Amino acid sequence: MSVRLGINPLTWTNDDMPSLGGDTPLEVCLAEGKQAGFSGFELGHKFPRDPAVLGPILESHGLALVSGWYSSELLTRSAEEEIEALKPHLHLLKSLGAKVMVFCEVTHCVHGQREVSLSHSPSMSEAEWQTFLPRLNQVADYCLGQGVQIAYHHHLGTVIETEAEIARLMAETNPAVGLLLDSGHLVGAGGDAIAAQKQYAERIVHVHCKDIRKEVLADARNRDLSFLEGVLNGMFTVPGDGFIDYATLFQGLRDSGYEGWVVVEAEQDPAVAHPLTYARLGCDNLKRFCAEAGLQITE
Template sequence: MTDVAERAVRLSPDRVKLGVCCTLWWNDDFPTIDAGVSFGQAVSEMALAGFQGCSLGHKCPTDAAELKAALDLRGLTVSEPWTSTYFTIGRMRQKTIAAFEETLAHIRALGGTELVVAEFGGSSHLLPVDVFANRPVFTDAQWDALTSGLEELGKIAASAGMRLSYHHHMGTGVMTRADIDRLMASTDPHLVHLLLDTGHVAFAGDDPLEVARDHADRIGHVHLKSVRSDVVRRVREEGLSFQEGIQLGVFTVPGDGAIDFRPILDVLADARYQGWLVVEAEQDPNKAVPLAYAKKARAYLADILGW
């Protein structure tokens, strides 16, 4: 086991940056999960909690100059944007590529270098249905469409000096460990990297530590998110939706919940990981005070990382 001093060197501030997702303060998939926290308050609290950057969310100003000024004021940078892809459903390839290029231009204007995508063709995660039973299972033709599309996006990103990482996600066709393995085996490692989301791996029923170990050389971005095992079990046994799981508190921050992040961070240290470590927890801010959870996560990571 790597000790704190060694980990502090191998995952030092010149190699990794600590970010936090807007989903602690509001939910972008389900905007009704909201406590009325403004964009300004949220980014101020991110900085107060000790983070260096943040994701983009629906309350962020759409004008790049306005957004960058607000982040610069608080010493924050953008950790990632998000682009949903739809390569596996009809007549959406060109629209997907166009949306990606628009996001790329926006993130470049903000000084960001990371691009995150997830395939939402046929996804069950936004629907009021059993998130496990109704997630899509891709045909071979759909897998081919997805992997070729992602490689095209990867080329576009690389030509702009940016890195593309794929976010596996509950309710989608790339949800389980087996799905992640197939995606990684079917794509060019120079073009398509893996966004390791520890919470989504655990929610899907797999081991985030094993995924980290087996795909360490492909990880280009990390979401550090924990789960509450009793809620995971309830969602599976009762056939609940993704939204119901969130409202019941299935996700929480590092330092809370069921996942031990020390061995996962050791794997990243061994792999000489460079990039963002982004805290995330899609919680109801009416029940889980965002600043309190952001500070809890930051203190936990300080204890592990030594800074």
């Protein structure tokens, strides 16, 4: 039983708010991520999307491709249309050895809108659930048949955010729909990441480690701020730098036999939170949590 340690480029440059780290070259992200101790990267908007181009870049840094975010629109297009839309992304992941696809339904989402508070997160009507679930199952079956499993990302500001929404998603989809457990997004939505890990252990195929500064989350909720305002105020940080109990979470991953990537995905303003400093802190803390839990790390 072993895990691999990866990082998302959000530490250096932000996809939802491109002005954050906008001048930071991809080369700096990769070099510093490797220097911090990570074995792989998820995709970001500065990554080439041609495997023949990206592959040698990652290889030159001794890095693997972990996965990459995909924005689905299954509430407004058919499963067949979604499959056609995701094929280039699937090809990139498959070609470079990634085994999971970070997958999130973005219809009606508000997490990229700085002026829309998190209290206005969307939810699906019963009719939309009945549309969404069979389409998601069909897309997941296709991707799994291609050797890449969907890792559904519950996410603040989207239609799958709360514990109840995750529970229905898991109850009414087939096992081809894997779950991406994101501790920060779940706790930020008022949920319990440790309980979710235990409940959905057999479905968890990918893990994002995003910690939360409790007082900043409370302030964001009290003042009804948006997701992006929360980011700018420092709501998120690397694992071990907030209040989430990662020691217990990692013990649960060990007990469940989890094997896959654990990924630091902790968006902050890089002008405030020095990227290499926080990347190192995140990697060092992940290594400590793994050692304490008895999880072996594959370099």
